[in-house]
Amino acid sequence: MTTIKDVAQHAGVSTATVSRVLNGHAAPTEETRTRVLAAVEELGYRPNALARSLRTTSTTTLGLVISDLVNPFFAEIARAVEEEARAHGFCVIVANADESAEQQATYVRNLLDRRVDGLLVCPATDDPTWIAEVEDKHIPLVLLDRTVAGATCPVVRADGAQALADLAAALTAAGHRRVGVIAGPADTSTGRERLEQFARGGLELEVVHGDFRRDSGVRAAAALLDLPDRPTALVAMDNLMGLGALEELRRRNLKVPADVGLAVYDDQPWFPLLDPPITVVAQPTVEMGRAAARSLLALIAGEQPDDVRLTARLVVRGSCGEATGAA
Amino acid sequence: MTTIKDVAQHAGVSTATVSRVLNGHAAPTEETRTRVLAAVEELGYRPNALARSLRTTSTTTLGLVISDLVNPFFAEIARAVEEEARAHGFCVIVANADESAEQQATYVRNLLDRRVDGLLVCPATDDPTWIAEVEDKHIPLVLLDRTVAGATCPVVRADGAQALADLAAALTAAGHRRVGVIAGPADTSTGRERLEQFARGGLELEVVHGDFRRDSGVRAAAALLDLPDRPTALVAMDNLMGLGALEELRRRNLKVPADVGLAVYDDQPWFPLLDPPITVVAQPTVEMGRAAARSLLALIAGEQPDDVRLTARLVVRGSCGEATGAA
DNA sequence: TTGTAAGCGTTATCAT
DNA sequence: ATGATAACGCTTACAA
Numbered sequence: 001m002t003t004i005k006d007v008a009q010h011a012g013v014s015t016a017t018v019s020r021v022l023n024g025h026a027a028p029t030e031e032t033r034t035r036v037l038a039a040v041e042e043l044g045y046r047p048n049a050l051a052r053s054l055r056t057t058s059t060t061t062l063g064l065v066i067s068d069l070v071n072p073f074f075a076e077i078a079r080a081v082e083e084e085a086r087a088h089g090f091c092v093i094v095a096n097a098d099e100s101a102e103q104q105a106t107y108v109r110n111l112l113d114r115r116v117d118g119l120l121v122c123p124a125t126d127d128p129t130w131i132a133e134v135e136d137k138h139i140p141l142v143l144l145d146r147t148v149a150g151a152t153c154p155v156v157r158a159d160g161a162q163a164l165a166d167l168a169a170a171l172t173a174a175g176h177r178r179v180g181v182i183a184g185p186a187d188t189s190t191g192r193e194r195l196e197q198f199a200r201g202g203l204e205l206e207v208v209h210g211d212f213r214r215d216s217g218v219r220a221a222a223a224l225l226d227l228p229d230r231p232t233a234l235v236a237m238d239n240l241m242g243l244g245a246l247e248e249l250r251r252r253n254l255k256v257p258a259d260v261g262l263a264v265y266d267d268q269p270w271f272p273l274l275d276p277p278i279t280v281v282a283q284p285t286v287e288m289g290r291a292a293a294r295s296l297l298a299l300i301a302g303e304q305p306d307d308v309r310l311t312a313r314l315v316v317r318g319s320c321g322e323a324t325g326a327a
Numbered sequence: 328m329t330t331i332k333d334v335a336q337h338a339g340v341s342t343a344t345v346s347r348v349l350n351g352h353a354a355p356t357e358e359t360r361t362r363v364l365a366a367v368e369e370l371g372y373r374p375n376a377l378a379r380s381l382r383t384t385s386t387t388t389l390g391l392v393i394s395d396l397v398n399p400f401f402a403e404i405a406r407a408v409e410e411e412a413r414a415h416g417f418c419v420i421v422a423n424a425d426e427s428a429e430q431q432a433t434y435v436r437n438l439l440d441r442r443v444d445g446l447l448v449c450p451a452t453d454d455p456t457w458i459a460e461v462e463d464k465h466i467p468l469v470l471l472d473r474t475v476a477g478a479t480c481p482v483v484r485a486d487g488a489q490a491l492a493d494l495a496a497a498l499t500a501a502g503h504r505r506v507g508v509i510a511g512p513a514d515t516s517t518g519r520e521r522l523e524q525f526a527r528g529g530l531e532l533e534v535v536h537g538d539f540r541r542d543s544g545v546r547a548a549a550a551l552l553d554l555p556d557r558p559t560a561l562v563a564m565d566n567l568m569g570l571g572a573l574e575e576l577r578r579r580n581l582k583v584p585a586d587v588g589l590a591v592y593d594d595q596p597w598f599p600l601l602d603p604p605i606t607v608v609a610q611p612t613v614e615m616g617r618a619a620a621r622s623l624l625a626l627i628a629g630e631q632p633d634d635v636r637l638t639a640r641l642v643v644r645g646s647c648g649e650a651t652g653a654a
Numbered sequence: 655t656t657g658t659a660a661g662c663g664t665t666a667t668c669a670t
Numbered sequence: 671a672t673g674a675t676a677a678c679g680c681t682t683a684c685a686a
Contacts, residue, residue, distance in 0.1 A: 001464065003663055014673045019665055027671055044463075049440040050381045051663030054678050059377070061420075061441075069409065075402040082396065082423050091437065093388075094421045096409050110418065113376040114388075136371070137328070214596075246600050269541075270597040273573050330679055341657045346681055354655055378679035381662050 002043045011039035022047060053115065061091045062296060063111030065104055065121045067146070068212065069096040071240050073266050073285060074122060077144065080289025081120060088297055090117070099211060101125045112137060118296040123148045125187045140299035144292040146189045154299065156292040156308040157190075160265065161197045163281040166314040167263055168201020170279070171233055174321035176261055178204040180224030180231035182241045184212050194237045194265055206231050210241045217244020225252065225260070233261030233320060239268050242278070257321040267315060277317035284310040329370045338366035349374060380442065388418045389623060390438030392431055394449045394473070395539065396423040398567050400593050400612060401449060404471065407616025408447060415624055417444070426538060428452045439464060445623040450475045452514045467626035471619040473516045481626065483619040483635040484517075487592065488524045490608040493641040494590055495528020497606070498560055501648035503588055505531040507551030507558035509568045511539050521564045521592055533558050537568045544571020552579065552587070560588030560647060566595050569605070584648040594642060604644035611637040 008015040013032060021028050021036040028036070039045070053059045062085050066074045082092045093111060097104035104124045111119060112133065118140035128148045134141045135152070143155040171179060181198065184191025186209055199205055208223050210216030217236055221244060224231055234249075236242035242264030249256060256262050256276060264271065267282035287310055295305040335342040340359060348355050348363040355363070366372070380386045389412050393401045409419045420438060424431035431451045438446060439460065445467035455475045461468045462479070470482040498506060508525065511518025513536055526532055535550050537543030544563055548571060551558055561576075563569035569591030576583060583589050583603060591598065594609035614637055622632040 001663095004665095005663080015663090016665080016674080017672060020672085023665080029671060032671080046436065046440050048381075048442065048663050050377050050386070050442050051678090052665075054375075054377045054381055054663080054680090055665045057678080069402075069406045072399065072402075075396075075399070075406070078421070079396045079402070079423065082421060086423070091420055091422070091441070093418055094405070094409060095418070096406065096413070109373065113373050114418070115375065115377050243596060243600075250600060268597075269570060270595075270601075273570075273577060273601060274597075275602045328679095331681095332679080342680080343658080343682075344656060347656090350681080356655065359655080375679050378662090379681075381664090381679080382681045384662080 001048075002045050004045070004047065006043055007036065007039045007045045010043060011036045057115070059115050059117055060089055061093060061114070061116045062293070063093050063095065063108075063114070063116035063119045065095045065097055065107050065111070065119070067097050067104070067122045067124045068099050069094070071212065071238070072268060073239055073283070074145075076285045077122070077289040077292075080286040081293045084290045084293035085297075088293075090297070097124045099124050099213070101127045105130045108134065112139060118142070118300045120144055120292055120296050122146055123188070125185075126189070140296055142292050142296040142299065142305075145288065148189065154295045154305050154307055156288055156295055157310070158283045158288060158312045159309040160194060160281055160283070160312040163312045163314045164194060164198040164265075165201055167235070167279070167281060168198060168203055170314065170316055170323070171203060171235075171261065171263070171320055172201070173323040174233075174257070174261065175324050176203065176233045176320070178206065178229070178231045179233040179235055179261075180206045180208070180221075180227070182217055182220040182224070182234060182236040182245060183207050183209045184237045184241075185209060188212075191237070198235065210237075210244075212238045212240060214240045214244040214247075217241030218248045219244075221245040221248035225249075225254070231260075233257070233263070235263045235265070237265045239264060239266040242266070246274070246278075256319050261320040263320055272317065274319070276319050278319045279317045280315050281312050282315050283312045328375075329372050331372070331374065333370055334363065334366045334372045337370060338363045384442070386442050386444055387416055388420060388441070388443045389620070390420050390422065390435075390441070390443035390446045392422045392424055392434050392438070392446070392448045394424050394431070394451045395426050396421070398539065398565070399595060400566055400610070401472075403612045404449070404616040404619075407613040408620045411617045411620035412624075415620075417624070424451045426451050426540070428454045432457045435461065439466060445469070445627045447471055447619055447623050449473055450515070452512075453516070467623055469619050469623040469626065469632075472615065475516065481622045481632050481634055483615055483622055484637070485610045485615060485639045486636040487521060487608055487610070487639040490639045490641045491521060491525040491592075492528055494562070494606070494608060495525060495530055497641065497643055497650070498530060498562075498588065498590070498647055499528070500650035501560075501584070501588065502651050503530065503560045503647070505533065505556070505558045506560040506562055506588075507533045507535070507548075507554070509544055509547040509551070509561060509563040509572055510534050510536045511564045511568075512536060515539075518564070525562065537564075537571075539565045539567060541567045541571040541574075544568030545575045546571075548572040548575035552576075552581070558587075560584070560590070562590045562592070564592045566591060566593040569593070573601070573605075583646050588647040590647055599644065601646070603646050605646045606644045607642050608639050609642050610639045
């Protein structure tokens with residue numbers, strides 16, 4: 001491996017000069033500059049980022065802890081974060097907490113050990129203990145999608161209040177009175193918030209909590225459909241539980257929306273292709289990822305970014321039935 | 328930030344002893360061990376991974392260069408790689424080449440600079456120039472999904488030969504004679520290979536090349552459907568182009584399979600939910616990611632892993648029509 | 655068993 | 671404008 005020493009020797013200058021040239025300092029004269037650059041070129045020299053980081057205490061690397069990478073929503077977020085980071089010359093180390101608080105804590109520690117310049121976390125649960133560690137070390141932190149109580153750092157998330165109100169209204173207009181909710185975990189902010197906001201819609205709710213994953217969607221749908229007084233519509237509070245619900249509906253040969261209406265929180269490219277197309281609350285997923293990365297980058301740059309709330313919106317497609325003139 | 332020096336001082340030993348304790352060396356006596364550990368605990372000391380890596384020339388980090396993270400197939404691969412890496416105590420830096428050879432080269436260089444212990448690459452194109460750089464530095468390299476000419480490193484990929492033969496047979500049995508192929512780029516091994524293997528099936532083919540992305544699927548489907556002698560079935564050679572084709576079919580109000588049959592290479596969870604469910608060639612995606620990570624880890628450990636070929640298989644669902652007894 | 659000290663490849667300070 | 675040199679925080683001979 002060729003080092004800065006080799007380059008210095010080859011160019012007949014000191015390592016300091018090579019470093020100055022490579023870092024675009026004002027000092028070196030044009031003549032030495034070209035000589036150094038020639039040596040760099042000839043030897044195919046590339047600076048060791050580790051050594052540099054050790055010295056400068058900057059890694060130009062972001063840590064991203066995702067609560068569940070299987071979830072296309074979070075996969076999309078991860079992609080957007082990577083994109084925005086790349087645009088600013090940063091790399092991203094991606095960590096998957098698999099909705100486990102312990103795994104998340106482990107990963108956060110690992111990323112801190114690696115001296116990432118900042119941390120982007122989609123908290124798996126409300127447990128806030130890990131945050132102290134991050135703040136102790138003064139590592140810039142931004143929360144994404146979910147928040148946790150007592151977090152003093154910037155939070156970037158979607159605002160689904162209006163969309164959920166609209167959804168409740170649309171369901172009501174379509175003649176639904178009693179709907180089954182496949183809710184997220186009660187120990188996540190999004191799990192609680194979506195349920196609560198939807199509950200304000202005045203519908204009679206039957207609630208089963210899932211864990212934001214496919215299987216729980218299947219189980220929750222089954223439980224709701226087995227109810228003696230079966231709800232006329234189901235609302236799944238994330239796309240994976242929505243997928244599970246759809247599978248269960250298909251398994252039971254129930255027609256949507258004739259037998260049961262369905263709506264899902266978080267849109268996916270394939271929802272419009274179903275028959276009928278699925279009515280959803282669409283989140284500005286990519287923009288959330290980008291905004292979060294930008295906030296973190298700003299924090300790293302010493303600025304004080306505000307919280308970001310991106311509004312989700314209802315997309316009515318047909319899986320909840322038609323609005324009846326009467327209702 | 329507390330360093331190993333602080334711990335040494337606090338425990339009344341040398342930094343060397345602290346290091347030995349922390350790295351589980353045989354030397355230290357039980358008594359000093361506990362004393363050191365107590366100091367570590369009390370100070371909340373965490374070793375600086377950068378400094379350690381600089382010294383040991385090992386980062387326990389894998390670099391993963393994905394050709395297109397938007398593609399759920401690659402997202403799934405990324406997840407599987409991360410999972411397997413984590414199980415072995417490795418982190419993953421994810422890079423997205425966006426199907427661009429230049430971006431890929433840039434990222435490879437960046438990851439080498441960061442001294443990743445090994446590199447996992449899904450090559451964006453056949454261009455092999457970047458490989459030389461990696462091999463020069465003797466960084467373990469494994470190719471994933473796609474290969475490039477002249478690569479001497481292990482390759483992990485799917486074998487779709489049989490599945491594509493089966494697909495051609497199934498299409499024939501369903502009465503199709505002339506099918507439109509939405510193929511991958513000719514400058515990717517998978518693009519060429521899938522087309523070639525499918526072509527052996529004896530069907531009359533109309534081929535349009537896409538770029539493995541959604542839009543190209545829309546365009547290719549449109550082109551094929553506009554043909555004077557319209558094919559009776561479409562085969563999309565990856566899931567995103569399949570999505571695009573489905574959108575175009577829906578836009579034209581064409582019924583599957585009554586008007587046009589459809590099959591897609593690479594399964595997705597929502598394909599069974601469509602009406603009719605989509606016939607696919609299912610790849611062992613997760614296993615590919617895992618296998619690739621394992622091969623790379625083996626390479627890093629000094630072993631000589633073989634190429635891995637995981638067989639894809641045809642899943643007949645209904646989007647190609649029923650087999651007619653006659654055919 | 656433990657300590658001393660060199661070295662990993664940089665950058666930055668301080669002279670010159 | 672350039673060159674020595676210390677320092678970043680750790681591991682590892684080598685010595686004791």
